[in-house]
Amino acid sequence: MKHTISILVENNAGVLARISGLFARRGFNIYSLAVGVTEDESVSRITIVADGDDYTLEQIEKQLNKLIDVIKVRTVKPDELLQRELVLIKVSCSAQQRHELISIAEITQAKISDISVDSMTLELSANESHLNNFQELLRPYGIKEVVRTGTIAIQKGTASLRI
């Protein structure tokens, strides 16, 4: 089962290596990983989507907590989370196809971020399954390149993860 794990860490050199090393070493699978600084500059937030049963998840959380640079770890149920991922997709696009792609962008609320003689780059922020659908929609045009950020997540409502 997939879990979204939010980790607050000290913004120190080498933290990411320690965390990714821990996942690799203990055989925990990572689907995606996103890192960025938080409202407090000394703290980074790492969001990891990982796979595992309850035992594995418990071990992941406990082992993460043992790392000295890890301040907090939280796994929240999917329905209590707002999850987003950003994708940039470059597709082949002839002059004749432009209208079609523009209307796909309109319907899906994607943005057209770049355009050239024979290509178009679309940008969309959504949850993972939406992005998968979006990518399928574009596939017939010929996908040249897909770049995804990995999922970030925040709790719904007033609850928040802070140090």
Place this chain on the structure above:
Amino acid sequence: MQVSKERVTVARAMVLALEHEGIKHIFGYPGAAICPFFDELIKSDIQNILVRHEANSGHAASGYARVTGKPAVCAATSGPGATNLITAIATAHMDSVPMIAITGQVLSSQLGRDAFQEADITGAAEPFVKHSFLVKNPNDIGEVIKKAFYIASTGRQGPVLIDVPMDIQKMEIEFEYPEKVEIRSYKPSFFGNKLQIKKAAEALKNSKKPLICAGGGILSSGACEQLKILSEKCDIPVIVTMMGIGSIPTNHKNYYGMLGIFGRKIANQALNACDLLIVLGARMSDRAVTTLASFDDTTVIHIDVDPAEIGKNAPVNIPIVGDVKTILEQFIAEVEPMTHDEWQSGLFINKTDFEAKANTFQSDYVSPKLMIKSICKALPQKRVICADVGSNQIWTANNIEIGEEGKFITSGGMGTMGFSFPAAIGAKCADKDAEVVAICGDGSFQMSFMELATAVQHGINVKIVVFVNNKLGMVREYQTNNYAGRHTMVDLSGSPDFLKLAEAYGINGETVSKNEQIVSAVENMVNANEPYLLQVIVDKNEKSLIV
């Protein structure tokens, strides 16, 4: 006390910091990258013990720390010096030993360029350290060292690595050693949850056949007294893990020995028969619990400082996280005295039966069991017995006699060959008044006998007992049992006469090839006021588990 700042080099600051931490010995090996630090040691009262291989500086620090209960220090140069340390760091990590490893590093301007003798040691050692620091800002040194000691010695103890580029070591700073540190992301739990403790007390009250399994956590949290009190107050038999040996006197009536595949039958029987298992500061590792049929009908209370150990290897009904000593004190206050006559006497019959059966000895070779028993008889109570890895470790673990003043030191989690002798050197430095014996296998000893020079050079009076079977005995036994007796890579022909080897270092000793020679040889060894080596000839077919 307000300490004012002084202008010193980082290397000097490192020495001052170690002095503040009460460090009296450093085990190390030099190279250019650590020279600024070693140079400053000249002006210090800290004794520097030059070893002959960096791994052994780490093992010596381990032995030292396991005697004092406080972090001990080893130091090495960059590159190969640092990588040679890794086995020792990993060994300390597996056994939760507080250790500070200091390594020199190439110039900070050269970092990441594959400079001569550059090794990413913080990266390489990451899986084996509790934490590590690469010092890039000279002004951080005081805080880094303070944090390192704090992290190494609290919670679940372990090794901390500090890597300092040589240019940083030479820089001048305004230095003041911090009195204390705050690490917001590191808050080890101390007290046990009161509700859980009440639940545990209730479970004990309802139990007819309770059993305590004591691990290394008892020793590292200094809870031996509490363990004894609980065991006596509630009449609970005690078994131990390899790391837990010595947590209760081996002659205690409630002591039933070590569990596990290489443990005593009676300990494993008790484990399988109990209805309540109280695990204290132990990991329930694969080597310890493989004999376990099932925990289904057993209630398990697990008390450990490391929440990640709880439920990792065995199912737990009542987990309690915190300092084992503190929790035991809470627990003891919560329980009424009780007796378990029927359960205890059933076990006791088996225990005495085992003792009687196991005391018959064949005579062509020396009996390892008799040898260990005789050593223990001859030693003063204040004793440290170190064991290597292999059959010799199992012989020692199952036959050792050790009381409240004694210590047993071995590489339990990692099973690192060659550990015993350097660990003994460290142990002796930590406690000059203790009689320290290194029990070694002839294979294991050949991984660290170069430290004979260290013992001689620094006048460290350790006694060495080498069990000679001319084989890598335990692996050979494994091949006998699992590879239809095909023995490969286990023959140690070409090994030296260990007496002559000792003699080459100016160390006396004698050979013991018959049981009849044991008593006088052991007496000579214990009476010697300098290192002394016994080479003990044992049967290559002697089993690890002598039943």
